[in-house]
Amino acid sequence: MSAPHAVVFDTDGVLLDSARLHAAAWKAAFDSCLDAWAASGNGRQPPFDADREYRQWVDGKPRLDGASSFLNSRGIDLPTGSPDNAPGDDTVWAVAARKEAAFVRTLRSGAVHAFADVAPALARLRAHGVCCAAVSASRHARPLLGSASLLGCFDAVVDGTDAADLGLAGKPDPALFLEAAVRLGTDPARCAVVEDALAGVEAGRRGNFGLVVGLDRTKNPDTARALRERGADLVGAELLTVADLVCGARP
Structure with missing residues (x-):
């Protein structure tokens, strides 16, 4: 890409x-x-x-x-x-x-936490001038990102409330991701998608995004295989690896 x-x-x-x-x-x-x-x-x-x-x-x-x-x-x-x-x-x-x-x-019953690799990966991307968006089919996404002190780390957020208001179809339709690309002001071909869900990987591929990364935190070979079959260009287990790949591709 x-x-x-x-x-x-x-x-x-x-x-x-x-x-x-x-x-x-x-x-x-x-x-x-x-x-x-x-x-x-x-x-x-x-x-x-x-x-x-x-x-x-x-x-x-x-x-x-x-x-x-x-x-x-x-x-x-x-x-x-x-x-x-x-x-x-x-x-x-x-x-x-x-x-x-x-x-x-x-x-x-308790707060939802961000994974340990999220903050350093986002910091690395922002240091290299890469815009970031968070996408979710859930209406809970914004408050959960806020409670994890992540909401301010993103240039755009598209969640289930936006999907309902705008009539956006759910994954594997790419509408949520495409809306995020519009809000970031970038063409999907110049944008990477990072997903752990099979439907999300398929959405990224259908949306013609430049890079579709399957994130497999389970480190299960069957999961990795399924992500590739749905269209992931590569599968990794760490967001820092993704950040390094994206930043390394930039001039």
């Missing part, structure tokens, strides 16, 4: 140690739904796998899309319902609402 002008970072799992909290909240919601589905005479299914199935069907997507993707993968056909559905098991929106309620309860 040409020397990058900017880097767009996913938030959950890349900047903040929050992906595991999202996965646990989804597990609570999906396992309840699976129990209700079995109690209705549809047969018992294995519980939700908060690692493999979270990454495959849910990670990086808006709540409704994630709920629908997993339920469809299990052959569970629920009515869509509406956004005002209370947390429950009878509609897709109700399952998504149960996840949201579980996640909010988790947030109340």
